[in-house]
Amino acid sequence: MLSPVAYLVNQYPKVSHSFIRREILALERLGVTVQRIALHGWDADVVDEEDARERSRTRYVLQQGVAGLLAPTLSALWRAPGRFFGALWLALRMGWRADRPLPYHLVYLAEACxxxxxxxASGARHLHAHFGTNSAEVAMLVHALGGPQYSFTVHGPEEFDKPEFLHLGEKxxxxxxxxxxxxxxxxxxxRWVAHTHWPKVQVVHCGLDRAFHAVAPTDPPAVPRLVCVGRLCEQKGQLLLVEAAHEVVRRGVPLELVLAGDG
Structure with a gap:
């Protein structure tokens, strides 16, 4: 029997996080029990029916507000003071020369508690976080408090823009x-860890469900069409794609560019 695992995401479900949903559902098809935990997302509007189902299966750390973190934090201190102060020291270190002020990192510790x-209660033997930002730090603090071992997925480019301020190497x-x-x-x-840690970094590409390809075939458009699906933000860089498409058309090559997504 496969050991239960838990997933931690800053916000879940979310339209731009469908790859996380696919990953969780794929694990469950393999027989793994997956506990969903998110910091935010309980009140977000969802359109996809699968996202609505996922929301009902997710526990939210901040749903009761920051005040709701007080009791579990005091409980963690009472039950294992040594581990608590060790995790507190780690949170203080993570708040030194960080991208966010120290109080945020103390909240991360409370979230971990x-x-x-x-x-x-779920028996999760492993905790996996998506993104190397605050969710990875919370997972690390959970482990420092005596919780399960953790791992995390780094997507970029945000993590690579400020790795030192995210203390990416420590994570x-x-x-x-x-x-x-x-x-x-x-x-x-x-670049941010000694070569002895390199073997633990593995490449896992984001994929698509088979259903994505199981659509009725259509005739190709009269004009070549390039489709880009993604959030309209600086990290995705669609402006460069628009400029490139303009250059292609300027050279006399017909092209239709479709940008699908919002901010």
């Missing part, structure tokens, strides 16, 4: 393993 009894060193979604991402992670 909130999650700890949930994970113990990698303490993790059981780390996932990069591309070889480039793995190479960037290699």
């Amino acid at each position: 909130c999650m700890l009894p949930w994970l113990r 990698v060193r303490r993790a059981a393993f780390v996932v990069a979604i591309s070889s480039f991402g793995r190479s960037q992670l290699f």
Whole structure:
């Protein structure tokens, strides 16, 4: 029997996080019990029916507000003061020269304290976080408090824009393993840890369900069509695609560019 695992995401479900949903559902098809935990997302509007089902199966750390974190934090201190102060020291270190002020990192510790009894109750033997930002830090603090080992997936480019301020190397060193979604991402992670940690960084590409390809065939358009699906934000860089398409058309090549997504 496969051991239960838990997934931690900053916000879940979310239209731009469908790849996380596919990953969780694929694990469940393999017989793995997956506990869903998110910091935000309980009140988000969802359109996809699968997202609505996922929301009903997710526990939310901040649903009761920051005040709701007080009791589990005091409980963690009372039950294991040594581990608590060790995790507190780690949170203070993570808040030094960080992208966010120190109080945020103390909240991350409180979030970890909130999650700890949930994970113990579910029997989760491993915690996986998506993104190398705050969710990875919370997972690391859970482990420092005595919770299960953790891993996380790094997508970029945000993590690579400010790795020192995210203390990315520390998160990698303490993790059981780390996932990069591309070889480039793995190479960037290699830069921030000693080569002895390189074997724990593995490449797992984001994929699509088979149903995505199970559609009725259509005739190709009269004009070549390039479709880009993604959030309209600086990280995706659609402006460069628009400029490139303009250059292609300027050279006399017909082209239709379709941008699907919002901000």
